[in-house]
Amino acid sequence: MKSFSVPNPAVKRLSLYLRRLEQLAEEGTKTVSSRQLAESLRLSDAQVRKDLTYFGQFGRPGVGYEVRPLVEELRRILGTDRVRSVVLIGVGDLGRALLRYRGFPNRGFEIVAAFDIAQDKIGRDVGAVRIRHLDELGDALVEYDLDMAIMAVPPHAAQEVADRLCEAGIGGILNFAPTTLNTPRKVAVFSVDLAASMEQLSFQVHTRK
Amino acid sequence: MKSFSVPNPAVKRLSLYLRRLEQLAEEGTKTVSSRQLAESLRLSDAQVRKDLTYFGQFGRPGVGYEVRPLVEELRRILGTDRVRSVVLIGVGDLGRALLRYRGFPNRGFEIVAAFDIAQDKIGRDVGAVRIRHLDELGDALVEYDLDMAIMAVPPHAAQEVADRLCEAGIGGILNFAPTTLNTPRKVAVFSVDLAASMEQLSFQVHTRK
DNA sequence: CCCTGTGAACCTGTTCACAGCG
């Protein structure tokens, strides 16, 4: 694994490749060329090849890529070759929706514990998961072998929750709060900013004409 | 407005600037320098200045940027200088959460209508919005003056719903389905792929060591 | 001929460094 100098956008596209390859595998397709893969994702064939070679040589000239092995390979690269347990912090409307989101288990992520601080939520079940108090967070990270958290808390609480996650030794945070988190270098943070996404779209719509 | 050649990442950061500036305005801060703005967002001061000058000259040498006017300016650029009405398609768990998401109205987006195809959902209310059948979509786009949609439908339905939106004359789509949508060039699409975001994070966490 | 892998060319976006204004 050469982890030196892989463009971030390339990693992002790896997810797209994986999704498409899983589809192809289900349809029974055995091999696929960079061009075919590219077309269905509206990318260029060169892009696909370049992206894949950042991580190794998976194709065969004249043939293309074998679907099944490449799926395995990409999962390994993305760290989803085994099921990854995840905790959720913040069980509001968004948190509840994420708890039930099928796309997570489908792609190898299982939310195994949920935390909040509202007393009236503690002890309740959402699906198979019981809501616990945030103070028990440390225990849970030990109990399950687990290194990622999903944060769906109000903006004003985000930094404190992030601090507690880092203190508990979390490896990465998927942050839904519209806040710039202050975290140690070694903790990976990836933010999903819903309102900002709408603003991006709004900009596109209202300047394209 | 010079809409030629603005880096996309710059537009993305505009959202961050706006959010921070709104905070500063609330705190009563009158002016802010590129350095101050940059620090709170973990960017470089040069980046901030460069980004802003893609859209005009808003600062004063020796002083910085006046918070209030810059907020107005950024809103105008992002198209949120007035409230934007939006429709939601797909009222599952995620759709419901988005209907209730405070971040949208806070940033000038109001979901004024919701659509689904499940008969048992039609006619029900979520918050102030009544769920209608997708067939009535065309009417709604006329009824409200509106050009953006949020799509929170299952992957298998995504392309068809997108087709119907485009047919109805939508201007842009915020897509939550993990699918590459096929849409006419003139329709702006912005995708939020939750599972892919987790995979990004997983990659960071599991290769950083 | 079809396809991959890859250096090289190209393009896009970021950082630097400084002129010039208040």
Add this chain to the structure above:
DNA sequence: CGCTGTGAACAGGTTCACAGGG
């Protein structure tokens, strides 16, 4: 002196074009 705005240098990513394998 502090701060913006900006060309110029630089870095990061993408596309091109082709050598070489099946």
